Amino acid sequence: MFNTFNIQNQSLKIMKSIIIASTSTLHEGSYLEYLLPTLQVHFKNCKSILFIPYARPGGISHDEYTQKAAQAFASINIKLQGIHEFESPESALKNAEGIFTGGGNTFLLVTQLYKNNIMQLLAETVKNGTPYLGTSAGSNICGLSMQTTNDMPIIYPPSFQTLGLIPFNLNPHYLDPDLNSKHMGETRETRIKEFHAFNSIPVLGLREGSWLEVKGEKITLKGSLQARLFLQNETPTELETESDLSNLK
Amino acid sequence: MFNTFNIQNQSLKIMKSIIIASTSTLHEGSYLEYLLPTLQVHFKNCKSILFIPYARPGGISHDEYTQKAAQAFASINIKLQGIHEFESPESALKNAEGIFTGGGNTFLLVTQLYKNNIMQLLAETVKNGTPYLGTSAGSNICGLSMQTTNDMPIIYPPSFQTLGLIPFNLNPHYLDPDLNSKHMGETRETRIKEFHAFNSIPVLGLREGSWLEVKGEKITLKGSLQARLFLQNETPTELETESDLSNLK
Numbered sequence: 001m002f003n004t005f006n007i008q009n010q011s012l013k014i015m016k017s018i019i020i021a022s023t024s025t026l027h028e029g030s031y032l033e034y035l036l037p038t039l040q041v042h043f044k045n046c047k048s049i050l051f052i053p054y055a056r057p058g059g060i061s062h063d064e065y066t067q068k069a070a071q072a073f074a075s076i077n078i079k080l081q082g083i084h085e086f087e088s089p090e091s092a093l094k095n096a097e098g099i100f101t102g103g104g105n106t107f108l109l110v111t112q113l114y115k116n117n118i119m120q121l122l123a124e125t126v127k128n129g130t131p132y133l134g135t136s137a138g139s140n141i142c143g144l145s146m147q148t149t150n151d152m153p154i155i156y157p158p159s160f161q162t163l164g165l166i167p168f169n170l171n172p173h174y175l176d177p178d179l180n181s182k183h184m185g186e187t188r189e190t191r192i193k194e195f196h197a198f199n200s201i202p203v204l205g206l207r208e209g210s211w212l213e214v215k216g217e218k219i220t221l222k223g224s225l226q227a228r229l230f231l232q233n234e235t236p237t238e239l240e241t242e243s244d245l246s247n248l249k
Numbered sequence: 250m251f252n253t254f255n256i257q258n259q260s261l262k263i264m265k266s267i268i269i270a271s272t273s274t275l276h277e278g279s280y281l282e283y284l285l286p287t288l289q290v291h292f293k294n295c296k297s298i299l300f301i302p303y304a305r306p307g308g309i310s311h312d313e314y315t316q317k318a319a320q321a322f323a324s325i326n327i328k329l330q331g332i333h334e335f336e337s338p339e340s341a342l343k344n345a346e347g348i349f350t351g352g353g354n355t356f357l358l359v360t361q362l363y364k365n366n367i368m369q370l371l372a373e374t375v376k377n378g379t380p381y382l383g384t385s386a387g388s389n390i391c392g393l394s395m396q397t398t399n400d401m402p403i404i405y406p407p408s409f410q411t412l413g414l415i416p417f418n419l420n421p422h423y424l425d426p427d428l429n430s431k432h433m434g435e436t437r438e439t440r441i442k443e444f445h446a447f448n449s450i451p452v453l454g455l456r457e458g459s460w461l462e463v464k465g466e467k468i469t470l471k472g473s474l475q476a477r478l479f480l481q482n483e484t485p486t487e488l489e490t491e492s493d494l495s496n497l498k
Contacts, residue, residue: 023433023434025433026433027431027432027433028431056446057435057443058439058442058443058446059442059443059445059446059447104443105443107402108443108447146402147401147402147403147404148401149401149402150401150434150435151435151440151443152396152397152398152399152440152441152443152444153356153395153396153398153402153409154396154440154443154444154446154447154448155396155447156396156408156409159405160402160405173432173433173434175432175434182276182277183276183422183424183457184272184274184275184276184422184457185272185399185422185424185457186306186399186400190307191400191401191403192401193307193308194306194307194308194353194354194357194400194401194403195401195403196308197305197307197308197403198308198357198403198404199403208432208433208434
């Protein structure tokens, strides 16, 4: 009996299980509110999850940020503990039942992951099946690099390479051009086109309310909206919800 | 006579003379159009100026970009040559009568300046009095660092440090928050606040149509608009045009 259980557990564990959300919060919604039914299923085997607050939106403390996330998870009876509360971030990751990386500034998040020497370990842990949730900056790092972030470079990271949990890049909080705007700054689409002038990695513009579900090697677009796909030297296209992105690379 | 002329020339040369513009182009205007009367005076002693096209907006070629800038300067009878056309960017800089760095992607521009080993030389050349014009990315690099750019990190620069021609940072194309927006991505003000959570450098939000005029150590806000000043741990303030920013640091 124990053996069978272990084998089953093992086979569950080796399947990637990831939610990559454009945003934590929808307009007029509370923190993580729209995702809670999904998260209840996603983290159904977890009594507690590990929170990575490194991106620190608005520069709030790790404690304050963790408290905010803990409050949302309390409503689905999951405890949450900040990685900064552990003496060793490595063992915290290794022992985590589930992991959530919150949004904020991607440059700061990536710098902290490298500084604490856990970028590679986090990637391995999630690839080995520990369920993961990312929102915004925490989603950005799921791609091959953070080079399609919208964030300001407030700190200089040792590298732009990220977790590579999916074989393409993301642009969270994707924003369509405002056709009435008189502002001459680049649109999001122009910026991604600039990225493609020097990089061949596909970029998925994920609108607020959309997320990717990764189950093993299967990647599916979720939420009610379309997502915008940018391939090098091609006209961008719109993908319907439930699109299968498993072969995108 | 020759001696006197040389001394006068020398004393003119040691005064910084810089135009730092938020944007090259206003809505419904053509390239550099709104700045041409200012540039005619600014570059009055120049028959030709050196163009730095490294930021390459939209990934166009250095030649195409130089041609676009040359066209605008032709209307005020100034010739323009791209730095990429010279065998040695160093001697091109040293011999330049005037310098213009165009906009595009700041990460790309900064990477290229370091790669061609001319970041420091460009700073010295402009500090020694060669008249300089920057627009957008070319303005961003006039500050202490490029860390308040709006651009996407499409390439990894060796450093975020820039020319330091002025003792603060800039946010070109400054954009006021859209109070009707339902988008949850950070506003420009929020992003600059994030910068100030980790950096104490003042940041000037320069709206499109504004520019800074630097004459020696005097820095003046020009154009018809206000600019928004962000100081660490202080409420942002609006500065009127013609404000003296010489003591901002």
